[in-house]
Amino acid sequence: MSTDVWFTWPSREALSREGLSRARLGIMWGVRGLLFGGMLWTAISAKGPDGWSWVVGVAMVLVMVVLARAFWRQTLAHRLWPSLGLLALLMASAVAAQRTDWDVFAIIVWCGCAISALERLPLGAAVPCTLVALGAYAVVNTDNWLTTALTTAGLGLAGYVLRLDAEARGSAQRLLAQERAARAAEAESAALAERARIAREIHDVLAHSLSAQLVHLEAARLMIEREPAGDFRDRILERVVAARSMARDGLAETRQALSALRGEITPVEDFLHTLVDGGGPGGPAGVEVAGERRPLTAEASQAVRRVAQEALTNVRKHAPGAAVAVRLEYLPDEVALEVRDSGGGRVAEELAVSGSGYGLLGMRERAELLGGTLEAGPEEEGFVVRLRVPA
Secondary structure (H helix, E strand, O other), rough: OOHHHHHHHOOOHHHHHOOEEEEEEHHHHHEEEHHHHHHHHHHHHOOOOOOOOHHHHHHHHHHHHHHHHHHHHHHHHHHHHHHHHHHHHHHHHHHHHHHHHHHHHHHHHHHHHHHHHHHHOOOOHHHHHHHHHHHHHHHOOOOHHHHHHHHHHHHHHHHHHHHHHHHHHHHHHHHHHHHHHHHHHHHHHHHHHHHHHHHHHHHHHHHHHHHHHHHHHHHHHHHHHHOOOOOEEEEEEEEHHHHHHHHHHHHHHHHHHHHHHHHOOOOOHHHHHHHHHOOOOOOOOOEEEEEOOOOOOHHHHHHHHHHHHHHHHHHHOOOOOOOOOEEEOOOOOEEEEEEEEEOOOOHHHHHHHHHOOHHHHHHHHOOOOHOOOOEEEEEOEEEEEEEEEEE
């Protein structure tokens, strides 16, 4: 037997009750109830119900229960010296009970200490504690030497078997946890592979198509600009320039979606600063970030980006020149976004009543799909969009 075996604790999975079936839990609590009842019966019957000695006995039983519970918690936390101290207190209490003629009480405590030590302590500490407890039991026991020897050996074997059984259960729980982690990693890998495939398809089809459209629209713009000036020529040029701008924006959105699919997305706060600085609503705009920054899930990040983009776009459309304040707050279990503009007046009220405009329906559906909420409506003189999604 190697040295590590003598100084290694049983695993926390083995020391806890996790993985125990209902039948085993029932047996465990039934045995504990019988032992508790036996000690109470001994405490009361040994001195009789008259007088105050039985009160002391009942109090001692309750103290034993508290010490045993504390021993269970300390061993679960792998604290050796507190565990040994509590075990010593239990055995000392058994000695005091034996000297007060509560022999059955003392025997139950000594046997319980012997089994618990083997089951829950490192073997290097458990074996001496078990020998002390079983030795005290052998001294007090009034049976013949053969019965005492067999009982002592049986108690030691029971404690060691319980230890092996707990270790086997702990190993099974660890293997089950590893299997679940492997399955989760496999599922995540499959999801990433599928997202990469979708990203390649989008890139090969949509991104190439939009790039080609940009080239053709730019060529069309140059050709139209060479034509003589006129009302018809100016209208055509305006449409071509607008189509080119839409194609450029669509290409940028496609690239952003591809980055999200591949997991190469930029931090949300950087995106908001870029969005406000590069394509702001026309009036004064600012971005405030609160809370401890952390990476967000792809779904939550995309929801914040899309809602911010839609809200700012609608401010440009419905309240041009209004001042805009964007606030992103990292909360413990979610992220909150607020986009507030200073203008809107009658238009904002109409949008809130009708439920149309400002992309309210699409933004609200995006939030609800993630288990979040979206609130939008007039406030003071402007319009406010508030998003909260789990993250």
